[in-house]
Amino acid sequence: MRLVTFATAAGSRPGAVVGEPGAERVLDLSDVAPRTVDIVGDPEALGEALAAVGMAADSAWTPLGDLRLEPPVTPGKILCLGYNYRGHVPDGVDPTADDPEYPDVFVKTPNTLGAPGDEVVIPDAALDVDYEGEIALVIGRRAKEVPLGEALSYIGGYTILNDVSDRAWQRRQSQWALGKCFDGFAPLGPWIVTPDEIADPQDLLVEVVRDGVVTVSQSTATTIFSAAYVVHYLSQTMTLEVGDVISTGTPQKLPAAQADHRPLAPGDAVTVRVSGIGELTTRFTGGTA
């Protein structure tokens, strides 16, 4: 099931999405639960949602394009991984040789959260804005000191996060926070895909298209730390709450895109697409100066 949050005059509502790309329709699930996060990871609510989808009359559905989507959840924490996808190595070289022993983790603050359709404003202070297309895990059950073997069951769904980053601010000091935490630098969505639709989270293709050119194309089979390991590992230090988001790191850019680094500028558009999840397109606009 794909779950969205959409805006109405009466406030935010949860919804279920069906249909092929470009022809998606949405069913209001506010009779099942008040918020999307209340459905994510709650098997009973999910069952009710599935039943509602099965029984809904044609007239109950709204074209997705007629709705304004909000972020599918409002996470209490947005945790992000640094280096987590192995680069290409020549034949005969052990691809795991340079693997770090532990995940490198940083935080994006709540002001970074953006809706699927929100434009990202490149502010006056920005110097070198870049994208990072990532799979984001949404926590479905409160997780504390979770064993590795049980960790997948704490994931309530999968979505997409563009970890927009200002490289110059990121590199000014040892800690990356300011480069990562400009307002709106974490567009999230468009929807949460529940785990029953993801046969293997380590077999998903992550791609980024910038202005028509594919700049990233790499499978989660090449990650150093699996989705399960990340939930397990993080939960040793902090309690993960329902709706928290863990963004699992960005794949390497393809060589041509690495060679052709250009900061994002007003008018640019970046699409992150992940097999089995969907795609998130973000447009960039100028500041007020």
Added chain:
Amino acid sequence: MRLVTFATAAGSRPGAVVGEPGAERVLDLSDVAPRTVDIVGDPEALGEALAAVGMAADSAWTPLGDLRLEPPVTPGKILCLGYNYRGHVPDGVDPTADDPEYPDVFVKTPNTLGAPGDEVVIPDAALDVDYEGEIALVIGRRAKEVPLGEALSYIGGYTILNDVSDRAWQRRQSQWALGKCFDGFAPLGPWIVTPDEIADPQDLLVEVVRDGVVTVSQSTATTIFSAAYVVHYLSQTMTLEVGDVISTGTPQKLPAAQADHRPLAPGDAVTVRVSGIGELTTRFTGGTA
């Protein structure tokens, strides 16, 4: 004015504190505003609070010790500075010679927030827990791209934060988040002191007492980045909301304390005291293992 948040059977309430150390009394301010954060930085509400304090009958006051304090605010963001106090240098050496050009900023997640009286549980996964006694700024007005000359006016008050840190987790990778974000690793309080009581935020003495020994004693006159500069600088990238907390970095430990580093253990107590603000004592307990 000193503002607390205290627990009642009917929920959290704001309060004003008067009296000398050990004999403080609290006046319930819930007739002025529902939450402490609604008073911080709102001149009208602050005026009403002052009037209420002036008119309150003796019987209206409750001894501070009879109340269970909560964190004075629940910040949307807890932003922290790394290196911000200059070390001692020999006579004739420019103390500013090693100043970094920019603040080093990281984030503590919401699960770290602790009340003034909360014990910090040293969890099973912890390896090397340490304290950092810091002055925390509480934002009083929404701040975005604030000029340096106006930045002080966006501070709604001052309190104390113990930036509890696991050094081993902090140093595992380039980003410090996991060492900083164990549950409860940010005790905050006991109260917020409004700016009218702080003649000069760059003339405050920060001290830490660990088990009866003073291990830190340094003035904010030795900081590299002033409170005003920090608000100005951060607001260039992110919108700061009312109630957000910026912890302004820890002074150096005194040489004897540096030479005698011992991880915090169950039974230890750490008091952070700041002239003009107050003191925050945190006890450490063991985990469940």
